Every structure is written in C-alpha cells, then in structure tokens.
Amino acid sequence: MLRLIKNDSQHEDTLARIYKLMQLDLQPDTEESDELEILSMLVKKYEDEHYPIPEPTPVEAIKYRMEQMNLTDAELSEILGARSRKSEILSGKRKLSLTMIRALKERLNISADILIQLY
Known part of the structure; x- marks a missing residue:
C-alpha cells in the first residue's frame, strides 16, 4: 500500500522497496513500474523537505x-x-559582472539564477 513518507524509518523501508523493484526487469505501464515511479516521487518529496541541498555559490558552480x-x-x-x-x-575578491554572467551562462551552461546570487 502506498503512503506518504513521514519519518526516517519509512524512508529507509521505501528505499529498500525501490531497490528491489530496480532489480527487476520491469516493463513500462505495469503495476510494478508504476509503483517504482510513485515511490521515487515520494522519496524525492521527503528528501527535499528533510534533507534539502542548498544551491551552490557562483564560485562553486564555476x-x-x-x-x-x-x-x-x-x-x-x-x-x-x-x-x-x-x-x-x-578567490571571492571580485563579483561577477553582467557581461561575465552572460558569458558563463552561454559557455559553461550555468543557470543565471545561480550566477546572480549574493556570495
């Protein structure tokens, strides 16, 4: 039965089930492939809420x-x-200019949202 993940124990159990499903040779549009997809979404939601990954600074991204x-x-x-x-x-001594941000976005494919952050 599918349920929201509310604690670390349920998170671990769900990850174990995902691992088992991934070991199978699943065909699209089957009950098991749908279950795998839904469980993956539930894990992502739980991890986004409980273990968020901060955006990198512009320097880290570069x-x-x-x-x-x-x-x-x-x-x-x-x-x-x-x-x-x-x-x-x-070294963090100089901030990126708009021209630099545009060049980095174009040449390195770094999101402008990351490059315009204060750091």
Missing part, C-alpha cells in the same frame, strides 16, 4: 563546471576577459 568540462584556467580567463579577473573571482 569550479564544478570547469572540472566537468576539463577547462583550464586559461580557458576560464578567456571567458571572463582577463587572467587577473579569473583569480579575483575564484
């Missing part, structure tokens, strides 16, 4: 994307306009 994309410091400097700017931004 560093993460650099690592993901294997970008060099020189490539980031090119995006930001100057080597000294890159250093100042990554």
Whole structure:
C-alpha cells in the first residue's frame, strides 16, 4: 500500500522497496513500474523537505563546471576577459559582472539564477 513518507524509518523501508523493484526487469505501464515511479516521487518529496541541498555559490558552480568540462584556467580567463579577473573571482575578491554572467551562462551552461546570487 502506498503512503506518504513521514519519518526516517519509512524512508529507509521505501528505499529498500525501490531497490528491489530496480532489480527487476520491469516493463513500462505495469503495476510494478508504476509503483517504482510513485515511490521515487515520494522519496524525492521527503528528501527535499528533510534533507534539502542548498544551491551552490557562483564560485562553486564555476569550479564544478570547469572540472566537468576539463577547462583550464586559461580557458576560464578567456571567458571572463582577463587572467587577473579569473583569480579575483575564484578567490571571492571580485563579483561577477553582467557581461561575465552572460558569458558563463552561454559557455559553461550555468543557470543565471545561480550566477546572480549574493556570495
């Protein structure tokens, strides 16, 4: 029986059931595949409420994307306009300008919502 997850014990039980369902070779539009989808939504709701993950700072997002994309410091400097700017931004001494935010959004595909945050 499907129910809302209200505590950590129910959360663990639901995760165990999800794991069991994931071990099966489920076909779409079956009772088990629907159950897996619903349980996943319930877990997401519970985890979003009880274990929220904060948005990264602009600097954390830039560093993460650099690592993901294997970008060099020189490539980031090119995006930001100057080597000294890159250093100042990554150290937190300088804030991003609107031009830099636009370039980072375009070239690194970082959400503008993250880049415009105060940090």
